[in-house]
Amino acid sequence: MDRVQKNTVALHAVTFCKVIINLFVGTFLVAEIFMMTGGDVSAIGWFLLVEFSALFVLYMVASYLCKKIKPCWIVRASVLISSGMLLAMLLWPDMLESHYLLLGAVFGMASGLFWGANNYFISRSFNKENTTKFVAWFLGLASVARVVFPFTLGALIDLESLYVTTVVVLGIGIIQIFATFFIEIPVQSSRSLDMRKYFRTLKEKQFVKPTMQQWFATMLKGLASYPTATVIIILTMTVYGTHMSLGALTSVFALTSVAFIVIFRRLKGRAKIIFLCLGMVLPILASGSLLLSVGYVTVALHQGLFMSFRKVFQSEEQSMRLNSTKFWGGEEFTLESNLLFESALFCGRMVAGLMLVIIGIIGATHLILALTITTMTVAFSVSAFLLQRWKGKYAQ
Numbered sequence: 001m002d003r004v005q006k007n008t009v010a011l012h013a014v015t016f017c018k019v020i021i022n023l024f025v026g027t028f029l030v031a032e033i034f035m036m037t038g039g040d041v042s043a044i045g046w047f048l049l050v051e052f053s054a055l056f057v058l059y060m061v062a063s064y065l066c067k068k069i070k071p072c073w074i075v076r077a078s079v080l081i082s083s084g085m086l087l088a089m090l091l092w093p094d095m096l097e098s099h100y101l102l103l104g105a106v107f108g109m110a111s112g113l114f115w116g117a118n119n120y121f122i123s124r125s126f127n128k129e130n131t132t133k134f135v136a137w138f139l140g141l142a143s144v145a146r147v148v149f150p151f152t153l154g155a156l157i158d159l160e161s162l163y164v165t166t167v168v169v170l171g172i173g174i175i176q177i178f179a180t181f182f183i184e185i186p187v188q189s190s191r192s193l194d195m196r197k198y199f200r201t202l203k204e205k206q207f208v209k210p211t212m213q214q215w216f217a218t219m220l221k222g223l224a225s226y227p228t229a230t231v232i233i234i235l236t237m238t239v240y241g242t243h244m245s246l247g248a249l250t251s252v253f254a255l256t257s258v259a260f261i262v263i264f265r266r267l268k269g270r271a272k273i274i275f276l277c278l279g280m281v282l283p284i285l286a287s288g289s290l291l292l293s294v295g296y297v298t299v300a301l302h303q304g305l306f307m308s309f310r311k312v313f314q315s316e317e318q319s320m321r322l323n324s325t326k327f328w329g330g331e332e333f334t335l336e337s338n339l340l341f342e343s344a345l346f347c348g349r350m351v352a353g354l355m356l357v358i359i360g361i362i363g364a365t366h367l368i369l370a371l372t373i374t375t376m377t378v379a380f381s382v383s384a385f386l387l388q389r390w391k392g393k394y395a396q
Contacts (some may be wrong), residue, residue, distance in 0.1 A: 045355070047101060059116040074113050084106075158242055228373060
């Protein structure tokens with residue numbers, strides 16, 4: 001096993017633990033904040049705004065540092081920060097209720113450092129085909145985590161306590177720390193981060209317009225993907241009322257997402273196009289059903305269709321984003337490209353966070369939440385369509 005393969009295995013292990021911690025924070029802590037604040041949607045909006053702002057700033061820091069120091073140290077720092085956050089929650093149990101914005105900032109910092117270094121390694125270590133394989137493996141392992149752990153963590157919270165669940169997740173964080181010591185990613189360039197030179201080179205290669213088209217589609221994905229999942233959490237907790245139900249639904253639909261990805265990979269030609277079209281249309285129809293009635297069936301129907309097709313499009317989008325410089329021969333600008341598209345995700349997420357804050361202020365009725373989730377689902381389908389069209393024109 002060569003160095004790249006060893007790094008790949010170690011990174012998969014670290015990322016697997018990262019997905020579990022993300023599930024705990026992004027699903028159950030968000031649900032807990034919603035319940036603790038008496039169903040205040042604006043509190044969730046502020047949490048997301050703080051988290052995504054910290055993520056973007058630290059992603060920029062990671063992009064700069066990857067040119068100066070070994071990225072494995074940046075990954076190691078990120079997992080130490082996230083584990084420290086979990087430890088602080090155990091030492092100060094009231095932190096979640098009174099300082100949830102601080103937790104959002106710390107978690108965003110850890111995620112920004114992690115994904116900045118992780119994306120750098122993937123983009124610089126693989127060709128286009130192997131990047132796609134790496135992303136597919138990552139999404140496959142992430143799906144396994146999302147099948148097993150949501151129900152487990154939800155049941156632990158309901159049957160034991162949030163404190164006990166946090167202890168379990170901290171144990172996973174400690175395993176993650178040990179796994180980082182098997183990663184050895186060298187510094188591959190001493191050149192400083194240079195966005196001006198990046199755009200000048202794009203102009204010389206006549207690839208500015210395609211890049212900005214991809215940026216816009218990625219921005220729509222940022223607006224729709226994660227925030228839609230957050231609104232789904234709010235609706236699920238409102239309708240079903242327990243962490244176990246939230247975890248059970250998340251686990252079941254993670255399993256269907258694995259099945260959808262397997263089906264998609266095996267389809268060819270026209271059948272693949274039909275499958276993609278269904279993935280753009282059916283979630284919109286399901287969100288429309290929420291406008292008629294917000295209940296057990298309609299919430300589960302939308303969550304199932306959206307989360308399952310989302311993984312298919314996420315695999316396609318992530319591969320194109322990480323391979324972006326390879327389509328015009330600009331591999332030396334990997335960090336600049338990753339930072340540009342991270343800014344697209346950041347802009348979309350900030351708009352979504354502001355929407356949730358405004359909704360919380362005017363009153364988060366079922367109808368308003370249904371309208372919000374319909375709008376975000378349409379945005380996600382438009383993003384998927386634009387990225388597929390972009391892939392047909394430029395990613396060959």
